[in-house]
Amino acid sequence: MSKIKRLGCALVLIGITAVMVRSQNKADEYVTPAEAVPTGKAPKMQVQLLNPGEAAKQYAVIFYQGDEVYSGLQEFAEKYHVTSAHFTAIGALNGAIVGWFDPQRKMYKKIPINGQHELIGMSGDIALYQGRPVVHTHMVLGGPDGTTHAGHVLEAYASPTVEAMVTVDPVTMRKRLDPETNLTLIDPALK
């Protein structure tokens, strides 16, 4: 009896451990869309206004070795009070994480991309959600054999540089939370 009991206990323990490990992996592999972007990860970032006096402002936002570009763009948007913008960027990265939106889980699956890659193309926009600018951006990366990886940008570490050309539009664009996807979507009609 005690043998069976012990065996049972052991099995239950193994089961619990397995579940815990699995859920931990799940937490590591997926990220919720609403997760706040940490700032302060792009200390070398430089910004220059390219057309002083114009209504639609053009900025060069330049990143250097080790700067995390997604967090830097968020910092730029907050610092320059951006309420509507679009941008493209090229450069090179060493280390990145892109996301793939899983409609079942309503979360981004994290796809790490290690090593030196060309940042072939990054394009995105900035709009307001609850009074705070939200950066939404996608990128395509190229490896040493020209093969590509792409996705929603979660992390992107500049190496040696990333050059972003940002156009800040004078009319505010707002986002609303879409309960079906858990994503914030741009609603042009929102005042």
Next chain:
Amino acid sequence: MRWKQVEDAPKTFVLIFETGDEIANALQQFAKGQALAGSSFKAIGALSYAKLGWFNWATKKYDPACVLDEQVELLSLIGDIALRDGEPQVHAHVVVGRFDGTAHGGHLLEARVRPTCELILTESPVHLQKKYDPKSGIALIQV
């Protein structure tokens, strides 16, 4: 390659490439001819040949990552122009799509157009300057 200025502020050009035009060289010539010093551009089209680079940290040079001697869609070409030692320098990246929909991409080294490539370029009043970066061995934009 034919071009037309379509707007004054911001100064905006449309460049149309035709079969046989090589984009990297033609863009460099155009930038020189128009004395461009702070531009960004994007383009789509199709190519008969593409040579794409990947920056090799060990050699500090662009390795030819892939050479595609075949018809491909030019899915996206984006880039910028800044001054290096007073001369405009074009920096562009490319994604191409092959016949089976797979994508390849890299730093633009050479791209031969077939049948067309449509490029929109915006020049800003403020110049961008590049400076040699000893760590990477290439010139980076300094603002």
